[in-house]
Amino acid sequence: MGKALRKKFWERPLDQLTPQEWEALCDGCGKCCLNKLEDEDTGDVVFTRVACRLLDGDTCQCSQYDIRLQFVPECIHLTPENIGETAYFMPASCAYRLRHEGKPLYDWHPLVSGDPNSVHKAGRSVQGWTVPEFEVPEDEWEDHLIEEPH
Numbered sequence: 418m419g420k421a422l423r424k425k426f427w428e429r430p431l432d433q434l435t436p437q438e439w440e441a442l443c444d445g446c447g448k449c450c451l452n453k454l455e456d457e458d459t460g461d462v463v464f465t466r467v468a469c470r471l472l473d474g475d476t477c478q479c480s481q482y483d484i485r486l487q488f489v490p491e492c493i494h495l496t497p498e499n500i501g502e503t504a505y506f507m508p509a510s511c512a513y514r515l516r517h518e519g520k521p522l523y524d525w526h527p528l529v530s531g532d533p534n535s536v537h538k539a540g541r542s543v544q545g546w547t548v549p550e551f552e553v554p555e556d557e558w559e560d561h562l563i564e565e566p567h
Contacts, residue, residue, distance in 0.1 A: 427528050431516055432497045439497065442516065444526045444536045447477030447543040448508040449493070452550060452558060455506075462506055465561040468547035477542045510541060 450472040507514040525539035
């Protein structure tokens, strides 16, 4: 069993979190697992409803989290060291991005609410509305653009 999480650890600077606290910061929304398109000229990132093939659309969890990079090498592996260069690719509501930007977590975040399902109850996850990437050819992802899910 890992170390206990410190009280309100998410309010600490990201580089002061233990590995267990870093992982616990994730709200479980699944938005990071949506495939995105990036404009090469502007760097703007747009989201699609096309989900990574490893995303479980019901739980909003990666089905192979510990070994995901073996299956999806382009998956962004966030760390305290790279958050500054990768945060722009994460949804605006992402706890890692919020804390990197010095913002508080939303009330629906499970760490704040105390309810592991609060992200789903608040309608802030991708639960139930994604399309698996194996059903949509990559050249058709533009047909599935969505506003960034907040």
